[in-house]
Amino acid sequence: MNNFKYNRLNKDDAAVLLVDHQAGLLSLVRDIEPDRFKNNVLALADLAKYFNLPTILTTSFEQGPNGPLVPELKELFPDAPYIARPGQINAWDNEDFVKAVKATGKKQLIIAGVVTEVCVAFPALAALEEEFDVFVVTDASGTFNEMTRDAAHDRMSQAGAQLMTWFGVACELHRDWRNDVEGLAALFSNHIPDYRNLITSYNALTAGK
Amino acid sequence: MNNFKYNRLNKDDAAVLLVDHQAGLLSLVRDIEPDRFKNNVLALADLAKYFNLPTILTTSFEQGPNGPLVPELKELFPDAPYIARPGQINAWDNEDFVKAVKATGKKQLIIAGVVTEVCVAFPALAALEEEFDVFVVTDASGTFNEMTRDAAHDRMSQAGAQLMTWFGVACELHRDWRNDVEGLAALFSNHIPDYRNLITSYNALTAGK
Amino acid sequence: MNNFKYNRLNKDDAAVLLVDHQAGLLSLVRDIEPDRFKNNVLALADLAKYFNLPTILTTSFEQGPNGPLVPELKELFPDAPYIARPGQINAWDNEDFVKAVKATGKKQLIIAGVVTEVCVAFPALAALEEEFDVFVVTDASGTFNEMTRDAAHDRMSQAGAQLMTWFGVACELHRDWRNDVEGLAALFSNHIPDYRNLITSYNALTAGK
Amino acid sequence: MNNFKYNRLNKDDAAVLLVDHQAGLLSLVRDIEPDRFKNNVLALADLAKYFNLPTILTTSFEQGPNGPLVPELKELFPDAPYIARPGQINAWDNEDFVKAVKATGKKQLIIAGVVTEVCVAFPALAALEEEFDVFVVTDASGTFNEMTRDAAHDRMSQAGAQLMTWFGVACELHRDWRNDVEGLAALFSNHIPDYRNLITSYNALTAGK
Amino acid sequence: MNNFKYNRLNKDDAAVLLVDHQAGLLSLVRDIEPDRFKNNVLALADLAKYFNLPTILTTSFEQGPNGPLVPELKELFPDAPYIARPGQINAWDNEDFVKAVKATGKKQLIIAGVVTEVCVAFPALAALEEEFDVFVVTDASGTFNEMTRDAAHDRMSQAGAQLMTWFGVACELHRDWRNDVEGLAALFSNHIPDYRNLITSYNALTAGK
Amino acid sequence: MNNFKYNRLNKDDAAVLLVDHQAGLLSLVRDIEPDRFKNNVLALADLAKYFNLPTILTTSFEQGPNGPLVPELKELFPDAPYIARPGQINAWDNEDFVKAVKATGKKQLIIAGVVTEVCVAFPALAALEEEFDVFVVTDASGTFNEMTRDAAHDRMSQAGAQLMTWFGVACELHRDWRNDVEGLAALFSNHIPDYRNLITSYNALTAGK
Amino acid sequence: MNNFKYNRLNKDDAAVLLVDHQAGLLSLVRDIEPDRFKNNVLALADLAKYFNLPTILTTSFEQGPNGPLVPELKELFPDAPYIARPGQINAWDNEDFVKAVKATGKKQLIIAGVVTEVCVAFPALAALEEEFDVFVVTDASGTFNEMTRDAAHDRMSQAGAQLMTWFGVACELHRDWRNDVEGLAALFSNHIPDYRNLITSYNALTAGK
């Protein structure tokens, strides 16, 4: 009756698109505090790496005031397709970008970027139209303020995108702790201070056991 | 025209799923203040008890840093099915859990857990796909921050889950004060300080009447 | 294509349901500051009066800790149907209430009450099922906190209720200032301090004109 | 399956409706801080100008306490249709206004106004019914508080309007920086202090290059 | 050792100064929500009346955009000294105002006004220099935002003013409920919705006693 | 040079004054969420008990709308002096209260009550004048909103009161965990959910050791 | 007894110090929203100009990442002393800066800058030690977050600085509207949207008078 189909992230079906996390544009992000935002973006990048998801980097006008891609992302994905768009605001308007996306052969697109209502929403809506499954990582995407964010989320959600955050993405991809306890715990420990503390206390108490 | 069907909680049709309220994981919850969150979780547990709803407990990795189930829940439901999952992050991926749910014979699932976007959302979405009616108790579920929460709520709501809070669940199940005035009042008095105060003042003024 | 039909409030088609604005229950309302909430409730009552909308009052357990209906509402609507429910939590479960609603012959129900997720949401959902058009006045309805409110709004909106606030209700009913400039201005002046100030300054400057 | 069609703003298909940005009514706006709101409204006006979008101005009761249209808008659009409505609260109830809208021959309506739940929502819903595509500029629209705003956004979104903010509108219309780097940069520099700072630093560093 | 002397409000020693509560200036007040602010100002006025405190009204440039004194204050104090200052921003720079203050023969000055950092702070600091005891009613004074408010409070507090709110002023002046239970209860009931509700419930329960 | 003397709470020198925590008055408290406030008040009461501090209870007008003292406090201190004031708003204006305070022979007064700016501030200021050392427990005291609270704290702090919260009071009194590890841990476990979780996890991991 | 001396801004005694409002550093400011902050800084600059106050500009490391002084300030004060510090973090450690300050012959220093706890607080504290009167313009100074701001304000206030905001500075300097109604009104109209609206409405209504 409900007809609902749980469209679940699957590590064999998913690719990650990191759109315009550039040093200049990051100064526009004010809906998330900078320490947290930096952590979220790196957490998403680390999980893409950890799950070996094909990852695509793209930037807009790197030579201008928007500034270069943040160096951490460049270092993490030295061999990833890197599309420095010559001018298209919507990455999906850039043929190379779409080609790179399609070359991954993946149906599920995990998207994050700066700023949310443009660099994330525009390609997300375009990809939905082409029947990709779109998963927006809201906490690795940033924008001017809560009002711009809320409008962007509503627009994407109404279009059929699924709103997620990096921790949920990691958990949905991993499925079972037994696939690799150490690896997932390390990911969490590096990006969730509270989880790191749990592990620290746990290790101290079980050290001698 | 509207075709809307009020899918209403019914105490003969409902079961409660308490997912991963573990001592370690609770330190991750920062979208609700701890005094309030503790109260909400215990209120939901008390109402499950009060309405004799079949209740299922489950945990993830109790021996590790996630920590044990909070003792209050263990004590309240000594005979409830208790599925300590060996590794599945989504409780619905655990056969014993699903078997326990189905063994209740109930169609309406009231779900709460920690953290919202994973331990609640994953089984909720899976249950919706299997045509269960899902009622998420948002205030007895907790997560990292409002951003993770909002994304989780949107994802579940769009999938057809109904978002509720413990007080609404209790009221929708009870239907009529005359079914048991004392019992419902006690539940409210124990978990709503403002309601307790109303009762205290009321009792003082009517004591001699 | 869109098939959207603007279901617009119409003063000949609308009735107002004021549910459980009782002196005791009001102490539970903490998602709106009390001065503002009191003003909103009275504004809604005044507009019901102003537009001569059939209005129905109902309460739950007036003799107990929930307390009596606030006296201002009783005074404003001395002749309105007043259903003191003996125990039903959902007003729609009370036959007299439903009968009173149907006796108005109106299709559009404007609902407000305390608390939002119970006293408003339950009858709203029941009325939607019976194909009434439901307009929830969110700012004349109150509840424990923003989390309970948000869940209630989502549940009602997904069911097809339209979320409004008292000012929008007044404007949609009035249609055209020329229908009665003085009357509408008085309503706004009595319940919107900023609007009253505009009028005060305007009057001072045009007094001698 | 998804059937989603990305209904994208297109500068040849779009018109801008500025509804009731009047000096008196602006004192009612309290969901956005005044410096930011003034900037957002002027940014929307500047982009309408920049993209040569047909723009329609309308006001309600200018001679009364609502006050005159803010002078900046009058100056920016000296030749735009300007409908001073004699009393209709919903601009769409005014024949001249609808005629002016239809005279543009545009299918996409970009709407902003004061207050959101009335002056924006009413014409937006009416236009949706007539199968226009409606894009609400939420941050150039203002109202009493977040509660009135949230209800208005929900009502419009559920009806099929797309919620956007001025920056997204500008970017979706512009499509490609190469269409006019200078022009778009000037628009951003004038209305986004953070972007202006990026440009200032960039210019200083590349001055001698 | 401490040498602290409790400088306590005393109804025989106190006068009230209401500075620039004008219809235009009130649109500048954004650190308190308008329904609450209006209530606070009227509560202070009512208590001044109730305790028969000499009260002085003053305004700045009533004929210009600042607008007239709000009519409620004029009506409450028809015989109070009313100094419409021809231009002095600091009321204390106006001889008539200072004369009126001194004519009361009171040592304790209770001050409120709009905006806090100017119309309240300037005369407060001037009066402190002349060794008056100054009690600022912070919640009947308003300003642009919390930042302007905090700076103003700090400046006055460091200078020796006592920061209070209207409820504390009323209680400190009244001293003992037995001086007039009815009167004080009426003041509270008219300006504190929660207190009114307590009284309503109390009356209902004790009515037949 | 600095001349600062650390006036430190000492369990042999301290008494606790609990002022007007009455069922009716508690509905006025809106600067702290009710679950947290209830917990804070009971935590303070429990620590008074735990450290055997002389404790004095007082109420204002118990028979009227203010309502009775909350029953938990009555039960915890069955033998404490209990001064039901016949009308004095400032408890220090009641001779029996002051006598009871002086009868404790203690110099350090730990005060909490409802509402902060009256029931706490007035006796605090009066006691400071008589050269008592006053320690205000801000989180076991409640009032209408943050504005009333801030003014009250400023007034008391400027007069020489020390602002503390219940946890700090407990720690300063206890001095050294070794005085009683179990007791202090129990106090914290009962009133700090996060601390309880730490203990739960700790016990689970060390159980078999 | 109180000995308080109202140290009041006086246009003949005051100089303005604008410290490090540089394009790069501005991206660090997150305790005030950028539209508002830009407006506040320009308002302070405009008032310095309007009152002909000697104004001193200084920057830190303009050639590096801190970026150049924002161009608007350079343009407003083409002839002001402009000290580009070669490395001193505290402007007061730069001899040229101190010399420039002393050359003004003014005793009252109005200081604003970025970031508050460093570029404002350090020279403010140094100037206080040399017995200047320091007036900090808190809303034309910005920093990382509210925590850094609050600490900075406390440190400066305890040292004897007076915390003000630009509007209060303008009013305290102007003293009397009659000194120049047009000029002050223009300053307010340009930097306070609410005030501009008052003037717009006022002018419209009095135009024909």
Added chain:
Amino acid sequence: MNNFKYNRLNKDDAAVLLVDHQAGLLSLVRDIEPDRFKNNVLALADLAKYFNLPTILTTSFEQGPNGPLVPELKELFPDAPYIARPGQINAWDNEDFVKAVKATGKKQLIIAGVVTEVCVAFPALAALEEEFDVFVVTDASGTFNEMTRDAAHDRMSQAGAQLMTWFGVACELHRDWRNDVEGLAALFSNHIPDYRNLITSYNALTAGK
């Protein structure tokens, strides 16, 4: 007259005290978001290292639920005095701790810890009594909520402690960029994402110069 003496941090006179940053206690910290708090603590530690300030580590009950010192601090200061207190809550009550402090020979104590009102405030007050100069690093100290924090800050500030944040501490110690541009920039780049972005953009633009 003012007699204010700017007591300025000096790298030859300062020592750093890190009190109870333990894995368990950190779960109690809820007045700062965890990503930011972790960054602030490590920033303070890094600056202590960078300026070669004598640093003292201390913990309370490491073997119990409070958990071990966070490993990053242990690694940064392998040779620092490390006082694992056997039970004293106030570190200053532990002779070894005080001895270690005095052994540094420094007069200026920079203190941070968890929780603010106990582990920071108690030794801060004790040190002030012994005429040390105390500088509290508020943003590297954490506690339960804003209410506990505000009370702690007020108590310490009134006692003569200076409230600072880590960035201000670093700047006040460094004095002049020329002392080591690279080093200070690295410290900022590692702990201030916005500053890192400025440097990234700067480097990109000047790379070829």
